Amino acid sequence: MFRYGQTFGRAAEESITQYIKLQAERKAREEVKRSRSLPRIKEKRTDSQVIQDFYNKYGLDGRSNPNYPPLPGYTGYIPKMKPTDLGIGRTFSAAARRGLAQVSIERETREVLNAGLHVALPSTRPTTTPS
Known part of the structure; x- marks a missing residue:
């Protein structure tokens, strides 16, 4: 042009x-x-297969093992661990194991105690039949 x-x-x-x-x-x-x-390109795996493979690789329902820290170097909250009791001078995994064991022991004792409360006791009040 x-x-x-x-x-x-x-x-x-x-x-x-x-x-x-x-x-x-x-x-x-x-x-x-x-x-x-x-x-068109065919999919090798469906979305549900990808999600299932992810769960299979990273644990049950995507949860990690509670005995290991969520982040490397994590020193935060551990159930039933007090600074002077279970966790002093221990690694996270050792302290978490002991703390979670303590929690499970308390749950078992609570279940045993609560089961005893629900046993049917005989009534102490006399019952009268309507006449």
């Missing part, structure tokens, strides 16, 4: 800009044609 009435620099700049624009449009049209002509 010829350009008249401009300096060489301006005419060349417009020509180059127009050429780049036309090339981009042509490539876009070719990409659309090519994508329509190719067959």
Whole structure:
């Protein structure tokens, strides 16, 4: 395309800009044609398989082992651990094991005590039958 009435620099700049624009449009049209002509890719795994594989790899229901710290170097809350009792001078995993063992022992004793409360006791009040 010829350009008249401009300096060489301006005419060349417009020509180059127009050429780049036309090339981009042509490539876009070719990409659309090519994508329509190719067959669709089939999935190797469904979403449910991906999720199941994730749970299988990282533990039951995505939970990690409670004996290990959630973050390396974690020194935060551990159930039933007091600074002077179970956890002093221990690693996180040792303190967590002892703290969780203490929790499970207390749960078992609570269950035993609560089971004894629900045993049917004989009534101490005399019952009268309506006449």
